Amino acid sequence: MSTDTDDTDPIRIAFVCVQNAGRSQMSTAFAERERDRRGLADDVEILTGGTDPADHVHEEVVDAMADAEFDLSDRTPRAITNGELRACDYVATMGCSTLDVGGVDDAVDVRDWALDDPDGQDPDRVREIRDEIERTVSALFDEVERERVSGE
Numbered sequence: 001m002s003t004d005t006d007d008t009d010p011i012r013i014a015f016v017c018v019q020n021a022g023r024s025q026m027s028t029a030f031a032e033r034e035r036d037r038r039g040l041a042d043d044v045e046i047l048t049g050g051t052d053p054a055d056h057v058h059e060e061v062v063d064a065m066a067d068a069e070f071d072l073s074d075r076t077p078r079a080i081t082n083g084e085l086r087a088c089d090y091v092a093t094m095g096c097s098t099l100d101v102g103g104v105d106d107a108v109d110v111r112d113w114a115l116d117d118p119d120g121q122d123p124d125r126v127r128e129i130r131d132e133i134e135r136t137v138s139a140l141f142d143e144v145e146r147e148r149v150s151g152e
Contacts, residue, residue: 010045011144012088016096020050020077022061022118023094026130029070030137038141043148047088049080051096058119064126068134090140 015027028048035044054077065072085091088108095114113136118126 010043011090011148012045012047013090013092013140013144014047014049014080014085014088015092015094016049016051016080016085017094018050018052018096019054019119020048020080021054021056022058023113023115023129023133024048024050025057025072025075025077026061026065026118026133027092027094027113027137029065029072030134031141033070034137034141038145040141040144040148044141044144047080047084049078049084051080053077053079060121060123060126061118061130064118064123064130067127068130090144092136092140 013031015024015031017024025048028046031044031046035041035046057072057075057077062072086108091108091110093110093112095112095116113133115132115136116125116129118129121129
């Protein structure tokens with residue numbers, strides 16, 4: 001975790017993959033919901049992006065998230081910069097071995113969630129990946145809440 005911030009700075013979390021069209025978009029949607037549910041709107045900033053963004057969010061991801069009452073149809077994959085990553089407390093990569101976070105210093109907690117890519121998967125498999133992401137994001141927010149409460 002970044003040590004150059006004080007208690008009033010938001011905790012910055014980035015969800016990153018290569019295309020920013022599947023796993024990182026699902027993670028971002030679940031993170032936004034967790035932030036709101038837990039009353040952390042002023043305490044947590046969420047970023048998402050990819051190293052080689054796609055033109056649109058994968059259709060199977062849009063459909064699976066719609067089943068969970070999220071509308072990702074208006075989201076657009078975007079590039080993320082090393083500067084944005086360096087400003088984060090946590091960076092969650094989605095299992096994209098080609099993602100280079102080498103420009104991120106040791107103060108950033110980088111985690112590789114090693115999630116399967118939903119692109120081209122059947123709907124049941126995409127929903128399984130979605131549900132795994134939901135659990136993983138919730139666990140991360142448990143940590144963030146503990147950090148914010150304990151002031152670590």
